[in-house]
Amino acid sequence: MVEQYDNVQKIEGRHIGTSTSISIIVKDGIISEINQLNTKRESLPWIAPGLVDLQINGFQGMDFNTLPITEELISEAVRGLWKEGVTSFYPTVITNGVEEIEKVMSVFSNACNKDTFVHESIAGIHLEGPFISPEDGPRGAHGKEYVIAPDWSLFQRWQKAAEGRIKILTLSPEWSNSTDFIRKCSDEGVTVSIGHTAATSEQIIEAVKAGARMSTHLGNGAHTMLPRHPNYLWEQLAQEQLWTGFIADGFHLPDSVIKVILRTKRDKAILVSDAVYLSGLEPGLYETHIGGKVVLAEEGKLHLAENPNLLAGSAQLLTWGIEQLIQKGLCSLSEAWEMASIRPASCMNIPLHKIEVGNRPDFVVFEWDGQHIKIKDTFKNGVQVY
Missing domain, CATH: 3.20.20.140 (Metal-dependent hydrolases)
Structure with a gap:
């Protein structure tokens, strides 16, 4: 789930590694905040490295x-x-x-x-x-x-x-x-x-x-x-x-x-x-x-x-x-x-672009219904490319 406000983007989803529901704030192509959502929302998509x-x-x-x-x-x-x-x-x-x-x-x-x-x-x-x-x-x-x-x-x-x-x-x-x-x-x-x-x-x-x-x-x-x-x-x-x-x-x-x-x-x-x-x-x-x-x-x-x-x-x-x-x-x-x-x-020793504050987002947002993956959004080096 991606919301856009001028040069700021808010992405909500479940972290692929921890299953934690999080909110990511991207400002000027940099992750400025990562906040844990208070309620676990199974309807949220997944956020994972590209x-x-x-x-x-x-x-x-x-x-x-x-x-x-x-x-x-x-x-x-x-x-x-x-x-x-x-x-x-x-x-x-x-x-x-x-x-x-x-x-x-x-x-x-x-x-x-x-x-x-x-x-x-x-x-x-x-x-x-x-x-x-x-x-x-x-x-x-x-x-x-x-x-x-x-x-x-x-x-x-x-x-x-x-x-x-x-x-x-x-x-x-x-x-x-x-x-x-x-x-x-x-x-x-x-x-x-x-x-x-x-x-x-x-x-x-x-x-x-x-x-x-x-x-x-x-x-x-x-x-x-x-x-x-x-x-x-x-x-x-x-x-x-x-x-x-x-x-x-x-x-x-x-x-x-x-x-x-x-x-x-x-x-x-x-x-x-x-x-x-x-x-x-x-x-x-x-x-x-x-x-x-x-x-x-x-x-x-x-x-x-x-x-x-x-x-x-x-x-x-x-x-x-x-x-x-x-x-x-x-x-x-x-x-x-x-x-x-x-x-x-x-x-291959290439940058992992971990989902951390200060990094440029290089991740995808996808839905998983238990059988199939549906890519919703893709970020590459701080830019939403899809």
Whole structure:
């Protein structure tokens, strides 16, 4: 509930962390007061930190991986994601040709330089590949013809085009030069995430020692058959230093796997959407540049048209994943929201914008009916953007 008086806004709602009914006064873009309401009002909406998505490939028909990409498209995507409660995100650029990746990085950099809101909302770029496993299964939908071994000079070329905005790099440590490459990335402040990998346990251990800090959508981008032990899934779960990103759209992972991730990783479990550009569109048959004909089903599943058992990516955003976790009894509303906001921000060392006096509001106001989330208002860096 937001009331506006000239340059002052009053927001009433229930704090996501404490369930306390509060009133927030925002003056000139700064939280000037937070007062506890005397009566508990169940009808009030929730107030929570803005969502942070570490892995998103596109939204509402806007693809971050198909050239030509325009600065206007990026600006539109940023503003569309505000409506979904996402205040910070890492647009994800997947395996492609050298020039294509460089071009995409340049467009994102230009978009950030020209639009303050784009700059503030894009916390960094996630480069997913091309230094991944060439094997079928772990490679996923990434084009095999573009998969290569880690190349520092090439990465530096892309980083230059991005003006230093590549903050997450997904790679497989199975390459012989991976350890040295990971160490260089870590020294440059780039978070290396293990994913799309066929690495041995020993290679994963060495990668973590070299500075790898995260796992990319653990449990997906993997062989259909694995040794019972050891294998690269067990090893990543066992590495306490690794944050773990996972997809909870109800299709990518069974509940049992999510339970194991939550119990083993605890406060290092992070919800990601990994949404493709079909997210936010109506159910139907679509033609894509990677998977060919795909179907976005009524229940939210995105699969190949010729085989409903084969996923064609995720078509759901973070709020959907939060809903799934709660509906299945895997965690509470506050825990699920934390996995999609505070934890990814902590992992990437970006400002948390806590709901405290003196801070600029970076939060959302939403309704929760026990099944679905409805975003009502979004604040970004002191400004109500939705």
